[in-house]
Amino acid sequence: MTNGHGVMISLGTLQSSELQKIRVASAYLFSLDHAKDDVFIESLDMPMVKKAFRAKAKRYHPDHCRDTAPDDIRKRNERFVKVEEAYRVLRSYLPESDSTCGTEAERERxxxxxxxxxxxxxxxxxxxxxxxxxxxxxxxxxxxxxxxxxxxxxxxxxxxxxxxxxxxxxxxxxxxxxxxxxxxxxxxxxxxxxxxxxxxxxxxxxxxxxxxxxxxxxxxxxxxxxxxxxxxxxxxxxxxxxxxxxxxxxxxxxxxxxxxxxxxxxxxRRLNRLFGIESELRKRKDALLETIIEEFIQSQMGSKVRPICELLSEVTEKLPGRVDVLRDAIxxxxxxxxxxxxxxxxxxxxxxxxxxxxxxxxxxxxxxxxxxxxxxxxxxxxxxxxxxxxxxxxxxxxxxxxxxxxxxxxxx
Ligand SMILES: Nc1ncnc2c1ncn2[C@@H]1O[C@H](COP(=O)(O)OP(=O)(O)OP(=O)(O)O)[C@@H](O)[C@H]1O
Ligand SMILES: [Mg+2]
Incomplete structure (x- = not known):
């Protein structure tokens, strides 16, 4: 079956080791929540994977962190290698089908x-x-x-x-x-x-x-x-x-x-509407995360400048499993x-x-x-x-x- 962009993954036809590989790759390119979500995995297509890869590559590419501490650079390099590997894995399960490649349906808009x-x-x-x-x-x-x-x-x-x-x-x-x-x-x-x-x-x-x-x-x-x-x-x-x-x-x-x-x-606004009806995350709404974000942004409106890394630290402390969602949105x-x-x-x-x-x-x-x-x-x-x-x-x-x-x- 296709979703108009190309071949999709069908979970029923995969061995459990293959599914595991796909989940790990999805965790690196998207998030842990996405990786656990069968519906999400079945809806993956090449444009989505390419877009996620571009975003992660931008974040972790060694060229983008020249002025960071050496230890951070090493961690980013390791992460970049994982991201590349994740992209390769997902691509191998989502071949750009010959029948649709370059056609109206496949065209990236x-x-x-x-x-x-x-x-x-x-x-x-x-x-x-x-x-x-x-x-x-x-x-x-x-x-x-x-x-x-x-x-x-x-x-x-x-x-x-x-x-x-x-x-x-x-x-x-x-x-x-x-x-x-x-x-x-x-x-x-x-x-x-x-x-x-x-x-x-x-x-x-x-x-x-x-x-x-x-x-x-x-x-x-x-x-x-x-x-x-x-x-x-x-x-x-x-x-x-x-x-x-x-x-x-x-x-x-x-x-x-x-x-x-x-x-x-x-x-x-993007963070405030992280789980809004227009957001792809609307079905993963997390009321506590929403409240933390909202309160942080309210406090931003005052004269005191609060860097977003403070919000990330707060979420890491209170909701460690959700900080990736926030990082990803940023x-x-x-x-x-x-x-x-x-x-x-x-x-x-x-x-x-x-x-x-x-x-x-x-x-x-x-x-x-x-x-x-x-x-x-x-x-x-x-x-x-x-x-x-x-x-x-x-x-x-x-x-x-x-x-x-x-x-x-x-x-x-
Ligand atoms: N690169 C440029 N060189 C010379 N003049 C320019 C250049 N870019 C814009 N302008 C001039 O600036 C004027 C305003 O440009 P434009 O209408 O595109 O601005 P805008 O940002 O869309 O403004 P608004 O927010 O009011 O719609 C134009 O009439 C044009 O004469
Ligand atoms: Mg204008």
Whole structure:
């Protein structure tokens, strides 16, 4: 039997030694709880295994721990070897079947969210141009304007008229997202927004879930979510639902301080919703762990900075069997940092290092650096002429750097 991604494991056909190997591998790549769960093991597929492997490899890869104590480095190396072995084991039971490999069913779909707490830093410019670039590579791309209070992605994609908007879908004026989708002239399919409607940006949690579900069901290789410039629940929840989470900043202190706040708020929301109805862990709800997390996050809201490692220590002490779940959630959060509007006087290395250091120390988050894009005069011209710069100036430095960055992003 397959689940649409490839061959699945059938427990009934395995010898007990094989099942044991699979459980051990699942414990390394997922968690102990997952390893004990027969339903979970039977639902494993290659995209899940690859994703988990990437996350663990990122966490334990020897190259990612240069400034750690030698003893820690040794432990990480040992863990990395186990993770690689676990990946090899699960892969051997989940061959990528010839009949589905490379077909519609097998295709890995990705949702990429573009956030960053500040307005005017280039989230929409980046989203539009990323979408145009990927569409130019022959991919099916959907660009979604989730800046519900300040929708303008359509303009950056050259569309001045929308036959409908996400708000029409949310207000049930149209039954499906296909009814509002516009094939934009530069390639991506566009789901535009209309912030001129009263209350456009105030949507409830169930509406958000409905929208997210419908977006996930769209036929696309890549779905790009352009988010608003704040840390409201809407923005953060859309950010968290993505597979790739890009945080944009510029070199301005106001911008990178907001980028840090954004990462922090998003992590807190993720932990607060660890067992929420939208979470894959909802069936493993642990009331005590939930309370510990909630109280910790409440205490964070005060003026005292409490690093997340204190939460990990508390859970290790009170619920040692559950600390892996928490570590895993933090490990998989993995935002990617992008510095935009880089000019001559911008010290990108310093900005990136500051953000990475504080994210690691305070949030225990590994903030990966995705890349930088230059301040480019042509962007303003392209914004005025409603032609994405990837099309109007394909040889510009911005377009060149954008290609490298987009490739990194989809390989990541
Ligand atoms: N790399 C760049 N070089 C030059 N100008 C840029 C660059 N990126 C963005 N801009 C300029 O910044 C303006 C704001 O960009 P954009 O609308 O993408 O910001 P935003 O982060 O989406 O803001 P908001 O949160 O308000 O939606 C654009 O009109 C554009 O002129
Ligand atoms: Mg925008």
């Amino acid at each position: 990705r949702i990429i969210a573009v956030g960053g707490a500040k307005g005017g830093i280039g989230k929409s410019i980046f989203s539009a141009n990323l979408a145009v670039f990927l569409a130019g590579q022959g991919k099916k791309v959907v660009a979604v304007d989730l800046d519900l209070g300040g929708a303008n992605l359509h303009l950056y994609l050259g569309e001045t008229f929308l036959k409908g908007s996400i708000n029409d879908y949310l207000q049930k004026r149209v039954p499906t997202l296909d009814d509002i989708a516009v094939p934009s002239r530069y390639g991506p399919l566009l789901l535009g927004g209309d912030s001129s409607q009263l209350g456009a940006s105030n949507i409830g949690f169930s509406q958000k879930l409905k929208l997210v579900k419908a977006i996930k069901q769209m036929d696309a290789d890549y779905t790009i979510l352009d988010l608003g410039g704040d840390t409201s629940f809407n923005v953060i929840d859309f950010f968290l639902m993505a597979d790739r989470r890009v945080v944009l900043t510029t070199c301005d202190p106001a911008s990178y301080l907001e980028a840090y706040s954004f990462i922090k708020v998003a992590l807190c 490990g998989r959060f993995s935002p990617l940092l992008l510095v935009n509007r880089v000019g001559n006087r911008c010290n990108v290395r310093q900005v990136v290092k500051r953000l990475q250091d504080v994210s690691r120390k305070v949030l225990s988050v590994n903030l990966s650096y995705l890349g930088a894009l230059p301040q480019q005069a042509e962007i303003e011209m392209s914004a005025r002429s409603l032609v994405p710069v990837m099309t109007s100036h394909p040889d510009s430095v911005f377009a060149r750097d954008m290609k490298v960055l987009a490739e990194n992003l989809i390989m990541n």
